Amino acid sequence: MNTERFNAAELLAVIAARQLRDDTAVFAGVGVPLLAAALAKRRHAPRLTMVIEGGIIGPQIAPGRLPVSTNEMRAAHRATMLPGITDAFLFAQRGFVDVGFMGGAQIDQYGNINTSVLGPDYWHPKVRLPGTGGANDIASLCREVIIVTPHEKRRFVERVDFVTSPAWLRGDGTRRAAGLLFGGVSRVVTTLGILGFEPDSKRMRIEATHPGVTADVIRQNTGFALLEAAQIETTEPPSDDELEMLRSLDPERRFLG
Amino acid sequence: MGDPDLNPAEYDFIAARRRVEAKPKSAAEKLTSLEEAVGRVKDGDHLSVGGCLFSRTPLALVREVLRQRRRALTLSRNLTCTEGELLMAAGAVSRVVTAWMSIGLPWGVSKILRHYVETGAVALEEWSHLALGLRFRAGAMGVPFLPALTMLGSDLVGVGGLKTIQDPYTGETLAAVPALFPDVALIHVHRADVFGNCQIDGYPHMDADIARAATTVLVTTEEIVPEEETRRYPDRTVIPGLAVDALVHVPFGSFPHECYGLYEADYDHFAEYTAAIDARGPGAVGDYLERYVYGPPAWTDYLDLFGSERLALQAKRARELTR
Numbered sequence: 001m002n003t004e005r006f007n008a009a010e011l012l013a014v015i016a017a018r019q020l021r022d023d024t025a026v027f028a029g030v031g032v033p034l035l036a037a038a039l040a041k042r043r044h045a046p047r048l049t050m051v052i053e054g055g056i057i058g059p060q061i062a063p064g065r066l067p068v069s070t071n072e073m074r075a076a077h078r079a080t081m082l083p084g085i086t087d088a089f090l091f092a093q094r095g096f097v098d099v100g101f102m103g104g105a106q107i108d109q110y111g112n113i114n115t116s117v118l119g120p121d122y123w124h125p126k127v128r129l130p131g132t133g134g135a136n137d138i139a140s141l142c143r144e145v146i147i148v149t150p151h152e153k154r155r156f157v158e159r160v161d162f163v164t165s166p167a168w169l170r171g172d173g174t175r176r177a178a179g180l181l182f183g184g185v186s187r188v189v190t191t192l193g194i195l196g197f198e199p200d201s202k203r204m205r206i207e208a209t210h211p212g213v214t215a216d217v218i219r220q221n222t223g224f225a226l227l228e229a230a231q232i233e234t235t236e237p238p239s240d241d242e243l244e245m246l247r248s249l250d251p252e253r254r255f256l257g
Numbered sequence: 258m259g260d261p262d263l264n265p266a267e268y269d270f271i272a273a274r275r276r277v278e279a280k281p282k283s284a285a286e287k288l289t290s291l292e293e294a295v296g297r298v299k300d301g302d303h304l305s306v307g308g309c310l311f312s313r314t315p316l317a318l319v320r321e322v323l324r325q326r327r328r329a330l331t332l333s334r335n336l337t338c339t340e341g342e343l344l345m346a347a348g349a350v351s352r353v354v355t356a357w358m359s360i361g362l363p364w365g366v367s368k369i370l371r372h373y374v375e376t377g378a379v380a381l382e383e384w385s386h387l388a389l390g391l392r393f394r395a396g397a398m399g400v401p402f403l404p405a406l407t408m409l410g411s412d413l414v415g416v417g418g419l420k421t422i423q424d425p426y427t428g429e430t431l432a433a434v435p436a437l438f439p440d441v442a443l444i445h446v447h448r449a450d451v452f453g454n455c456q457i458d459g460y461p462h463m464d465a466d467i468a469r470a471a472t473t474v475l476v477t478t479e480e481i482v483p484e485e486e487t488r489r490y491p492d493r494t495v496i497p498g499l500a501v502d503a504l505v506h507v508p509f510g511s512f513p514h515e516c517y518g519l520y521e522a523d524y525d526h527f528a529e530y531t532a533a534i535d536a537r538g539p540g541a542v543g544d545y546l547e548r549y550v551y552g553p554p555a556w557t558d559y560l561d562l563f564g565s566e567r568l569a570l571q572a573k574r575a576r577e578l579t580r
Contacts (some may be wrong), residue, residue: 054309054312055462068361068362069362071460072310073575074521076578076579078409082461083462084461084462085309085390086390086394091557093518123377124375125375128366128374128375130366131354131357133357134387135385136407136413140385140409142407163410163411164411166409166410178410196298243297247501
C-alpha cells in the first residue's frame, strides 16, 4: 500500500466512514469515530444522524473546532436536540440507533473490549484505565457495533483482562443467554483490514485486507488464532477526494495526527 | 477497601423518602455564601456532582469542600474530570463511583487516577454511563431500581454488585439498576431566582435527577434573575426551589471547565496542569491545591489567577459555538 498518501488515522477514518449507510443513526465517540461519521455524512450519507454521548442528537461539527469530549459545546454545535445523557442512551435502548462506533484498549477473539483495568484483580489493577464511559451501553444497546482500532498484537489478545463492553462474550449463544437480546459487534475495522465474526461460533475472522496487506500479516499482528471468511476481499484505498474532505474536517490535525 | 458489595444506604428508597419528608420544603429565599452552603457537608458523606466531565462542573462548590477539609467522602459523577483528581489528591475521597475518569483524549489516561487507584488509596466503582444515569433517575423517582438492557454479561456486573431480575411479563433477564440516593448534590446552573428555582441552558446532563435523588441540594448559579423571569418561563425551570437547600451566586462558577453558551473550557489550563504532573508526578497536584484552592480566599481571588482576558476569550469562544 502507498503509505505516503495517508497515515493510519486517515485510513481508519475513511474505511470506517464507508461502513455507514444513509438514512441511519450512528452513536459516535470523539476522535476518529466522529471524523468518520462526519465524513460519511458529507460524502455518501447526507441523511445520517449522529447521536453523541453527552446527550446530543444531530450536531453539525464545525471544522477546526472538533470536540475532545462528547460533553462539550463543540460536540453540540448546531444540534437538533439536547435530550440529556440518560435519554440519549435510552434512544439506543429503544432501538433508534443503528450503528455504534467504538475503540478499545484490548479486544479479544469474540470482540469483547476492555477499557477498565489491566491485570487480573479489578480492585488492585496493574494499570487503571479510564473506564467504560458509554462504551458498555453502546455495545449493549445499538443494533450493530463497529469497532475501529489500530491493529496491534498487544491490543488483540485471546482473552481480555476485564470485559468492559460485551460483544459475543464466549461465543455461541452466550450473549443472548446473558440477556443481551439485541446487537453485537459486526465488524472490526483496523489499520490492516476488516475483521468479522463466524456466524455460529462468533469467533473473529479475516474478511478483508487493505491493499498490500496479506492475511499472514494480520495473523502476525494478532494475539489469537483468526478464522478466515470463504472469500477475503481487498479494500479500496482511500481516494484523494475522501482524504481531502476528511482533512478539511480536522485542519488542526488534532485527531488525524 | 474495594468492597464490591452495594452500600444499602445508597438504594434504600424508604429511608431516602423519610429523609426528604423530614426536611423543610421551603419557598423561602435560599441565597447564601459558599462557606455557609458547604458547611452542610459532613465527613463520610456521599456527594453527587452535577455536569459531566469538564462541562458545568460545580467547581466553586468542590473548591469549598476542599477548603473545609472534608474527609472520607464518596464522590459519584457520571464522567469524572479534574475535580475528581483534586478530591483524590487532597485526601478528601475514599471512593469514587463513575463511568469514566480522565480529562479528555488529548491529555491521555489520568496519572492521578492511576496513582490513587493502583496504590489502593481510593476505590473506583465503575458503572456504565447509562446505568449511572438510571441510578440517579431511580433515585429521582423514589424507587429502589429501574430495569434496563445494559451492563448485562460484562464484568462490570461484579464491580458494583448489579443484580438481574426476570421480567414478570416476558420472562427475559433484565438488569435491575439500583437507585442512588446521595447525601448531598452539588449543582451549577445558568440562572436561578433567589428562591432557588433553577434553569439550565444547553445539554441538561443528569443534574435534575441528581437534585431530586439527593437529601441536601447545594446550587451555584451564574446569574440571579428576578422572580418575574422564572414566572415568565416556568417551562425552563428544571430544579424547583422547594428542592434546593442553599443557593450561591458564582459567575464563572465552573471555570476552567465550561458552561454552555457562556464560556468554553480552558484547554490550555488543562495542558499546563497535566504538564506539571508529567514533570513532577502526582505531588504536582499538591502545589496546584495550594495555589488554586487553599490560597485564594474567595472565588473571585481564584478567578484573578486566570485573569480577565482568559475568561473573556473563553466567553467569546462559547458565543461563537452556540449563537
